[in-house]
Amino acid sequence: MRKLSVAALALAVLCMPAWAFAQESPAAMVGTYDALADAILALKQAESDFVRSLLVHHFDAAHMHHEQGRPEEAARDMALFANEGDNAVAGVRKRLLDGGHHHNAAGEAAGIYEPGYVIVTRAAKESMLAAAAAMRQAGNEEAAQAAWHDFMEAASSLLHPEE
């Protein structure tokens, strides 16, 4: 029975007019792929938004500690901001990289981003880590303010890219 069906299908295909195989991709499939592209791009944007919210979390925590005169605690959140999270987040990043996902592939190739980083550039990371180290060792209010100023300079443009 199955052999008969296959033979009938083959015969039907052979008898089809040429116009039935127009040399273009099926419109319905293109439409589906287009919708999928929307989802893929939206997902990438969602990844940006999510990582930025993670940065906001560490920024707010660092700011609070700084305002309350706790430079060591502020330095920790500044460092976690610079690293786009802790080693648990780095683990997620590694999993995405292992799966072939590079959020900023072109930026990585150009040396602007570290592999898997979404928001924080290499240059910003280095300067923010230096600021975190300065904050950690700040012996007085003035030194802490200077460290915070340096951190803010790099961090604010990452948090508010449109400004």
Place this chain on the structure above:
Amino acid sequence: MSDSRLQGLWTGLLLLFVSAGAILPTATTAIHFVDAGIEAGITLVTWHGRSDKPHLLESGGAGAALLDYDLDGDLDLYVVNGWRLDGVEVVDRGGNALYQNTGGGAFVDVTAATGVGDRGWGTAVAVGDIEGDGDPDLFVTNFGRDVLYRNIGGRFEAVESDAGIDGWSSSSVFFDGDGDGDEDLFVTGYIEATLEEVLQAEVGLRWKNTEVMRGPFGFEGLANRYFTNDGSGHFSDATDVAGLDDPGLFYSFGVAATDLDADGLVDLYVANDSNPNYLYRNLGGGRFEEVGLWSGAALDHRGLAQAGMGIATADYDSDGLPDLFVTNFADDTCTLYRNLGRMAFEDVSAAVGLVEPTFDPLSWGTVFADFDLDGDLDLFVANGHIYPQADAVPDVKTSFAQSNQVLEYVDGVFREVSAAAGPGLAVRESSRGVAVGDIDNDGDLDLVIANMDARPTVLRNESSRLGEWMIVDAPAAEAVEVTADGRTWRRQRVRGGSYASSSDGRFHFGLGRITGQLDVRVIWPDGAETELPRVTPGQIITADQHRE
């Protein structure tokens, strides 16, 4: 030859000497090592796969341990062995070896008599006392099932245990993670792999225009595990409940356990290959918190992850806090993280002169030790590339076999003195694990280095002595302080460290030119202290908390 031409020749030669003197390294040192391996009877060749190393497993090598298994007062040697492959065939299942020290640094093979010749593909060894009965037990990590050996009066028994990883476990360390007085166990995992994959592997990664083994990128990491001890040597997996999980499945190699923030609790540091390092702060009550990325000890000064291999831990700058030195891949520096206190670290590699001497080699096992007894801690670094193909690449400064290094600490800077440190430093192998200890009980520190497809190197210390020494044998102590002439030296217990190896557990002090006697203070895990006043230097003393 006319007088003027002769004079010109002499002048030219003089200038040549002067300029050569200006260019060539002029480092001199009292440190002097000789290779005493064959003389000592250490002849086991340790195998690690095939000569062309097509799989990553064949690159990791193994380690060694210095321990006094028979409690006769001198250090014996345990050597870990891998397998030898030929094509897709296993042609030699190696077998680990235990060498008994018969005194003065001579050894005899007692593997068969003691029952510790495990024939798994060995990677590392940890030493600990799992039942608290006073004799050292062994944990051997393998590619495959790990083995726990219980010491029963100088003979060993492989015990059934839930401890360990069935895969490529790369290192392990015994330490009291939950503060209950017994030794728990942490085991690092590197990558997921099967023997079939290893046997069928082919080179395939393009590196400097030649084909080499693949990895570690592209391989799935193997999770680290932590096992708590019930006090009788029975272990249970407590990785997740303790917070010692491996969230990134990073490629872990070396591991060291010591109290890094002076709170009386033992913390844990893990060197990760090509990923940020882990630093687990012990919170007490058997709970840990991973703080690597904010501590400053996970990345280099640029904020970049390096290819961590081995770890040395000691207070190199005598500020009372143990610092961390991590060895890394070739074409990158090893990194010295200075401990600033309260779990904050600063990469000071450049400031202490470590960038230039550590950039070219691919480095593995490493230890801090005062080799010339001048009162400060020097560094030893074992080197060797992972790619045998490096020998055929003309633009590579390094080769598969590399010289090991001694970096002497002088006036706040580590100075490369390897070329002047005796024939032992001229040995070129592809080295991996390193263990340090006073093998001949003469007061200075010797070294054992595990090599790839070669016998271990045993470096006997024949340095000119620049001072007095003291060894305190206190297996249960957390730290020992020695005071003389108004200066205090502190040595804190470090478990594990180096690479895949375990060193002499006694506390060794080089003291420089001191006059008179010493005051010794032994600090126990519960915070209690034992004072030993007016001790004469130049001897090995023992201390036991419950036998004052």
